[in-house]
C-alpha cells in the first residue's frame with residue numbers, strides 16, 4: 001500500500017515538474033539505474049549488456065527513472081531464466097534513435113500490448129510477479145513529456161523488448 005501511494009505520487013508529480021533538458025549519455029544513465037537496482041539482482045545470474053548509445057536530449061533524472069522501471073521489469077519477468085539476459089541498446093530507424101531494453105523472460109501476448117502502459121494494468125498474476133502496475137505508466141508519461149514514443153514487442157515465453165524515442169532539443173512537450 002505504501003509503495004502504491006509512492007508510485008501514484010511519482011506519477012502525478014511527473015505531470016507538473018518542469019523538464020531539465022540537457023545532452024545525456026543514456027548508457028551512463030542506464031548504468032546508474034543498474035546501481036539503483038542492485039538489490040533486485042540478489043543471488044541471481046543476470047547477464048546485462050549496456051551497448052554504447054548515441055547521446056540524447058533528456059532530463060537525466062527522469063531518464064534514469066525510465067531505465068529503472070524498464071530494467072526492474074526485465075529482471076522481474078526473467079526470474080525463471082538462468083541466466084537471464086538483458087540488453088540495453090539502440091538502433092537507428094527512420095532518422096531517429098530508438099532506445100530499447102530487451103530481456104529473455106516470460107514475455108506476454110501482443111494482443112494486450114497497448115494495455116500495459118495504463119495505470120494498474122498488469123498481465124501477470126500478483127501471486128507470480130509482485131507489483132502495482134504503475135511502472136510503465138510512469139515510463140510512458142516521461143517519454144511523452146520528452147516528445148517521444150514508447151512501445152513493446154514480445155511473444156509468450158520468448159522475452160520482451162521495450163523501445164522508446166526521445167524528442168530531441170525541440171521535441172519536448174509540456
Ligand SMILES: Nc1ncnc2c1ncn2[C@@H]1O[C@H](COP(=O)(O)OP(=O)(O)OP(=O)(O)O)[C@@H](O)[C@H]1O
Pocket residue numbers: 007069073074077103105106107108116121122123124130131132133134135136137159160
Ligand atoms: N519485461 C517484461 N516482460 C513481460 N511482461 C512485462 C514486462 N514488463 C512489463 N510487463 C507486463 O506489463 C505489466 C505492467 O508493467 P508495469 O511495470 O507497469 O507494472 P508492474 O511491473 O506489474 O508493477 P510496478 O512496476 O508498478 O511494480 C506487468 O504487470 C507485466 O504483465
Ligand SMILES: [Mg+2]
Pocket residue numbers: 069072073131134135136
Ligand atoms: Mg514494473
